[in-house]
Amino acid sequence: MIAELGHFALALAMALALAQSVLPLWGAARGDARLMASGAPLALGMLLACLAAFGALLYVFAVNDTSVAGVVQNSHSAKPMLYKLAGSWGNHEGSMVLWVLILALCGGAVAAFGRRLPSALQARVLGVLGLVAVGFLAFILATSNPFNRVWPPPADGNGLNPVLQDPGLAFHPPLLYLGYVGFAVTFAFAVAALLEGRVDAAWGRWVRPWALAAWAFLTLGIALGSWWAYYELGWGGYWFWDPVENASLLPWLAGTALLHSAIVVEKREALKVWTVLLALLAFALSLLGTFLVRSGVLNSVHAFANDPERGVFILVLLAIYIGGAFALFAWRAPSMAPTGVFAPLSREGGLVLNNLLLCSMAAVVLTGTLWPMFADLLFQQKISVGPPFFNTAILPLAVPLVLAMAAGPLLPWKRAKLWPVLQRLWWAALLAGAALALCFFLAGARIGPALGFGAAAWLIAGAAADIIDRIALFRRPSAALSRARGLPRAAWGAAMAHAGLGVSIAGMAGMGLATDKLVALAPGGSTTLAGYEWRLDQVGDVVGPNWTARRATVTVRRDGATVTIMHPERRFFALARMTTTEAAIHTTWLSDLYLVLGEEEGGRAVLRIHHNPMAPWIWLGAAFMALGGGISLSDRRVRVSAPGAKRATGAAGAPA
Amino acid sequence: MSDIPDTTPKAGTPEPGPASAPGLGRRRALMLAPLGLAVAGGAGFYAMLRGMGTGTYDPRGVPSALVGRAAPPFALPPLEAAGLPAFANTDLAALPGPVLVNFWASWCVPCIIEHPQLMQLSREGVKVLGINYKDKPADAATFLTRHGNPFARLGRDEPGRVAIDWGVYGVPETYLLDRGGIIRWRWAGPVTPEVLEQDIRPLLKRHA
Numbered sequence: 001m002i003a004e005l006g007h008f009a010l011a012l013a014m015a016l017a018l019a020q021s022v023l024p025l026w027g028a029a030r031g032d033a034r035l036m037a038s039g040a041p042l043a044l045g046m047l048l049a050c051l052a053a054f055g056a057l058l059y060v061f062a063v064n065d066t067s068v069a070g071v072v073q074n075s076h077s078a079k080p081m082l083y084k085l086a087g088s089w090g091n092h093e094g095s096m097v098l099w100v101l102i103l104a105l106c107g108g109a110v111a112a113f114g115r116r117l118p119s120a121l122q123a124r125v126l127g128v129l130g131l132v133a134v135g136f137l138a139f140i141l142a143t144s145n146p147f148n149r150v151w152p153p154p155a156d157g158n159g160l161n162p163v164l165q166d167p168g169l170a171f172h173p174p175l176l177y178l179g180y181v182g183f184a185v186t187f188a189f190a191v192a193a194l195l196e197g198r199v200d201a202a203w204g205r206w207v208r209p210w211a212l213a214a215w216a217f218l219t220l221g222i223a224l225g226s227w228w229a230y231y232e233l234g235w236g237g238y239w240f241w242d243p244v245e246n247a248s249l250l251p252w253l254a255g256t257a258l259l260h261s262a263i264v265v266e267k268r269e270a271l272k273v274w275t276v277l278l279a280l281l282a283f284a285l286s287l288l289g290t291f292l293v294r295s296g297v298l299n300s301v302h303a304f305a306n307d308p309e310r311g312v313f314i315l316v317l318l319a320i321y322i323g324g325a326f327a328l329f330a331w332r333a334p335s336m337a338p339t340g341v342f343a344p345l346s347r348e349g350g351l352v353l354n355n356l357l358l359c360s361m362a363a364v365v366l367t368g369t370l371w372p373m374f375a376d377l378l379f380q381q382k383i384s385v386g387p388p389f390f391n392t393a394i395l396p397l398a399v400p401l402v403l404a405m406a407a408g409p410l411l412p413w414k415r416a417k418l419w420p421v422l423q424r425l426w427w428a429a430l431l432a433g434a435a436l437a438l439c440f441f442l443a444g445a446r447i448g449p450a451l452g453f454g455a456a457a458w459l460i461a462g463a464a465a466d467i468i469d470r471i472a473l474f475r476r477p478s479a480a481l482s483r484a485r486g487l488p489r490a491a492w493g494a495a496m497a498h499a500g501l502g503v504s505i506a507g508m509a510g511m512g513l514a515t516d517k518l519v520a521l522a523p524g525g526s527t528t529l530a531g532y533e534w535r536l537d538q539v540g541d542v543v544g545p546n547w548t549a550r551r552a553t554v555t556v557r558r559d560g561a562t563v564t565i566m567h568p569e570r571r572f573f574a575l576a577r578m579t580t581t582e583a584a585i586h587t588t589w590l591s592d593l594y595l596v597l598g599e600e601e602g603g604r605a606v607l608r609i610h611h612n613p614m615a616p617w618i619w620l621g622a623a624f625m626a627l628g629g630g631i632s633l634s635d636r637r638v639r640v641s642a643p644g645a646k647r648a649t650g651a652a653g654a655p656a
Numbered sequence: 657m658s659d660i661p662d663t664t665p666k667a668g669t670p671e672p673g674p675a676s677a678p679g680l681g682r683r684r685a686l687m688l689a690p691l692g693l694a695v696a697g698g699a700g701f702y703a704m705l706r707g708m709g710t711g712t713y714d715p716r717g718v719p720s721a722l723v724g725r726a727a728p729p730f731a732l733p734p735l736e737a738a739g740l741p742a743f744a745n746t747d748l749a750a751l752p753g754p755v756l757v758n759f760w761a762s763w764c765v766p767c768i769i770e771h772p773q774l775m776q777l778s779r780e781g782v783k784v785l786g787i788n789y790k791d792k793p794a795d796a797a798t799f800l801t802r803h804g805n806p807f808a809r810l811g812r813d814e815p816g817r818v819a820i821d822w823g824v825y826g827v828p829e830t831y832l833l834d835r836g837g838i839i840r841w842r843w844a845g846p847v848t849p850e851v852l853e854q855d856i857r858p859l860l861k862r863h864a
Contacts, residue, residue, distance in 0.1 A: 311701075
C-alpha cells in the first residue's frame with residue numbers, strides 16, 4: 001500500500017514537473033505574469049510529492065517490506081536501522097529518487113527564497129529546473145521504479161554489500177548529490193540568461209551563492225568518499241583515480257572555476273559568456289558522471305549494474321539537456337558583447353589564470369577518464385590510464401595554481417603591480433621555504449612531500465597575509481579589531497577556503513611520508529614502528545548484529561606510557577559470505593596510528609601497522625574549504641542586497 | 657574525447673549590421689565548439705551502448721580472442737616470499753580438472769573485493785593459478801599474507817608482457833581453462849559472489 005502510494009507520488013511529481021516546465025517558460029516568453037507566477041507553487045507542490053515518494057521509500061526499507069524488489073535485493077531484517085535507511089539510496093533506483101528529491105528541494109528553494117528575483121528570471125529558472133526533473137522522473141518511472149513488487153515475497157532480503165555498511169558511506173551519496181544537483185540551479189540560471197540574452201552583475205550575484213552551496217556540498221561529499229576509502233578499504237590510500245572518483249572531481253573543478261569567474265561577473269561585468277559556459281559545463285559534467293556510473297559503459301568497482309537500455313535513456317536525457325543548452329549557447333552567446341576591460345596583471349587577470357588552470361586540470365582528468373573507452377571504441381585498443389598519468393599531468397598545473405592562489409586575493413581590480421603584492425607576501429614565502437627545508441631536514445631528500453609542505457605553508461600564510469592586509473593589523477593595529485568585524489564574510493570565507501586547501505595539501509604531503517610494517521605476532525609479542533611499541537594482548541571473538549568478527553586487542557606504548565589500546569577487526573558477514581577488515585585508527589591529529597588485523601595462522605596473528613603523518617589533515621582541510629564556502633554564503637551582501645535594487649537570492653535557501 | 661570536431665564553419669557568415677562581422681563570425685565558430693564536442697562525445701557513447709547490446713563493445717573486455725585456444729606460451733618467475741611454485745604455460749597441460757587463471761595486483765582495489773571468492777574456490781579444491789601483474793614482490797607477498805593465499809601456483813609478471821599476450825584489459829581478470837588447457841571463458845573485473853554463482857560454478861560443472 002505504502003509502496004503504491006510512493007509510486008503514485010512519483011507520478012504526481014512527474015505531472016507537476018511537466019506543468020512546471022511548460023507554464024512559467026511560456027509565461028516568460030509571452031510576458032504573462034499569471035503564468036509566470038505559477039512556477040513557484042508548482043515547484044513547491046513537486047517538492048511535496050517528491051518528499052512523499054522518498055518517505056514511502058524510507059518506510060518500505062525501514063519495515064523491511066520484502067514484497068518490494070528493491071528491499072529484497074538490498075536489505076535484510078538483521079541490518080542496523082541506519083543501514084536499512086541508507087540502503088534505500090544505496091542502489092540505483094533509490095538513489096535516483098534521492099537525486100530527484102534534491103532537485104525538487106533546489107526548485108523549492110528558488111521558489112521560496114527567490115521571490116525578489118525578477119519574475120521572468122525566476123519563472124525561467126523554475127521552468128528549466130522543471131524540465132530537468134521531468135526527464136529524470138520519466139527515467140525513474142519508465143526504467144527504474146523503486147517500488148516494483150515481487151510475488152511471492154521471500155522470507156527476507158539479500159543484504160547490502162558489507163563494504164557499504166558504514167556511516168561514512170551512508171551520507172556520502174546525499175552530500176554528493178547536493179553538489180551535483182546544486183549545479184542544476186546554476187545551469188538553470190545560465191539557460192535563463194541565454195533565453196533572455198542578458199547577463200549582468202546582478203545575475204552574477206544571484207548565481208554565486210548557488211555555485212558556492214553546490215561546491216561546498218560537493219567538497220564534503222568527495223572528502224567523505226575519500227575518507228571512507230581510507231578507513232574502510234584498509235589500505236592507507238585515500239584517492240585512486242578511479243573513473244567514478246574522477247566523475248565527481250570533474251564537476252568540482254568546473255564548479256570551482258565557476259565560483260571564481262562569477263565574482264568577475266558580479267564585480268566587473270566581465271567574463272560573462274565564459275561564466276555562462278562554465279555554469280553549463282559544471283552541470284554537464286555532473287550529468288556525464290551520472291551517465292558513466294549508471295550506463296555500464298565503464299569498468300569500475302563503483303559502477304551500478306550494467307544496463308545498456310538505461311544507458312540509452314540517460315544518453316537521450318543528456319542529449320536534450322547538454323546538447324540543447326550548448327546549442328542555445330552557440331545561438332545566443334555570440335551576440336553578448338564582451339565588456340569590462342582589465343590588464344593581464346589584476347584581480348581579474350588572476351581569476352582568469354585560475355580558470356585556465358582549473359579547466360586544464362578538468363580537461364586532463366576528463367581525457368584520462370574517457371580515453372580508454374574511446375580508444376577501445378575507435379581503435380579496438382585496450383589501455384588503462386592510471387595514477388602515474390594523472391599525477392604527472394596534474395602536478396605542472398597544480399604548482400602555478402598554488403603559487404597564484406596566495407597572490408590572487410591581494411591583487412587590486414583592473415590593474416595591479418606585482419611588487420606591492422610580493423612585499424606583503426615575503427614572510428609567507430619565507431615560511432614556505434622554511435617548511436620545505438624542515439621537511440628535507442627531518443625526512444631526507446623526498447621532493448614530493450617537501451614541495452607539498454612548502455605549498456601548504458605558502459597557502460595558509462598567504463591566506464593569513466590577505467586577512468592581515470585587509471584589517472591593516474600592522475599598519476594601524478588600534479583599529480584592526482573593528483576592521484576585522486567590518487570585513488565582509490566573503491573575505492573570511494575565501495581566506496578560510498584557500499587555507500583549507502593548504503591544510504589538505506599538508507595532509508597529502510604527510511601521507512607521502514607514511515611508513516608501514518607487516519608482522520606476525522603471538523599474543524604477548526610486540527614490535528616497534530615510528531617510535532611506538534605495539535603489543536598484541538589477545539585475539540578474541542565478537543558478535544555483531546549481522547556479522548561475527550575476530551577482534552585483536554593491541555596496546556600501543558611510547559616511552560613506557562600507554563598511548564592507546566586499539567581493536568582492529570576482521571568481520572565475517574554470513575549472508576553475503578564476505579569478509580571485511582575494520583581498521584583501528586588512533587589519531588593524534590598530527591598523525592594516524594592505523595592498524596589492520598590480517599589472517600591468523602598457528603597461534604600468530606598478522607598485523608599491518610601504518611604510521612600516517614598528517615593524514616587527518618586531508619579531510620580536515622576539505623571541511624575547512626566547505627566551511628569557508630558556508631561563511632561566504634552567510635555574507636550579508638549575498639543575503640540582502642543586489643546592485644540597483646534590494647533583492648534576496650536563494651542563498652539562504654541552500655538545502656541544508 | 658578523441659576527436660575534437662572540425663566544426664569551424666567558414667568565418668564571416670553574413671551577419672547584417674555590425675561592422676565587426678569577421679570578428680563575430682569567429683566568435684560564432686568558437687561558441688559552436690562546446691556543442692560540437694558534446695555531439696561527438698554523445699555519438700561515441702551511443703556507439704558504445706549500441707556495441708554493448710550487440711556484443712561488439714564490452715567495457716569488461718571483448719570475449720577474448722583466445723577463447724577456444726590454448727594459453728599463449730610463457731614462463732614466469734615465482735614469488736619467493738610466498739613460497740609458491742613458479743607458473744608456466746606447460747603447467748596448463750593435462751590437468752585433473754578445470755582451473756582458473758587470475759591476473760591480479762596488490763595495488764588494485766577490485767582485487768580485494770574478489771579475493772574472498774577466490775579463497776572460497778581454493779578451499780573447495782578448485783585450482784586457482786595466479787599471475788601477479790606489474791607489482792612489487794614485497795607488496796604482493798604482503799597482500800597474500802593479509803588476505804590469504806588462494807593460489808596453487810603464482811608467476812610474477814612484473815613487466816606485464818604475459819598480460820599483453822593474454823590480452824588482459826586490466827586487473828583483476830580471470831580465465832577459466834578446461835582440463836585440456838583450452839581457454840573457455842574470460843571475465844574482466846572482480847569475481848563477485850554473483851559471478852561466482854552464476855558463471856563460474858556452472859562452467860566448472862560443465863568442464864569437470
